[in-house]
Amino acid sequence: MIAIPTLTTDRLTLRAPHIDDFDALAAFYASPRASFVGGPLTAELSWRVLAQEAGHWLLRGFGRWVVEHRASGAPIGIVGLWFPAGFPEHELGWDLFEGHEGQGYATEAAHAARSYAYDMLGWTTLISLVADGNDASTRVARRLGARPDGRFTYERFGDMAVWRHPAPSEVAA
């Protein structure tokens, strides 16, 4: 198995997915918040999502982290680098669990994941896919300096807006 790196930011730890994250993930996927990312899902299917997050790391050598709120130790979301079959290119994605909105956590975690992609993996570009109507996610994309760059249809989630992130040279280190 690939060793999944741990990233830290001011308030958050981005770490490998773990079985103990299941309850929080299942609650997220049972909620209307998940309607923009293929949900709502049953507990059974949410478990598969957690497993696939872990498996993606082995298949691709990168993946998505569970975001842990360091002060409380609570898992508050899933953020990271995603490239399943059927995606047009490498994506930076963020799913924030219920009750943790509006505090800049998604932006903070996504910023760390983007830095990892550019500085550690040497990627030169990155997109984010945002479903129509997902206004909170659109705001995160804007805050990260991303710009609209057309549309893409992922057969599992439907038609989404493509947001193009600033290149490594445009991102303040």
Added chain:
Amino acid sequence: MIPTLTTDRLVLRPNRPADFDAYAAFYASDRARLRGGVKTRAEAFVQFAAEIGHWDLRGYGFWAVEETATGAYCGQVGLWYPEGWAEREVGWMVVADKEGQGIALEAALAARAYAYDTLGWPEVFSCIADGNTRSIALAERMGARFDRRHPRDGQADHLVYRHPAPAEVIR
């Protein structure tokens, strides 16, 4: 750390990215109807990733089955217990051109021995979609007996087969 098992003709090893094309081809075929359903390549990818990630979450899972003589990928065999599953099971899938050679049986016996001898499980089952006669025949060749029916959301019921206990298995 995913262990590697060897049998007379086979190696059970961790999955590699290169296994995915053959895996996706299996799921694109009608043969997948009774193994979770026919899937597009995008759907097969997340299922493949979940099979690999199952090792992280449970500490056991499916191996890639490789033919020692040719190095060919033959399918997935292993130990599986995702959320909602009736029991901890030994499961199998063999790609079309490797069928009918006893590969699933040979690999499944190794996986079951691993469950009993290395993991110390007291019992193991196989959960087989109703109508999958080939898999039922294989479970019965391994000495497993029908235990009960397990209904599933929007999919064929699982027929739960109980394998012989560790003490009853001849090694």
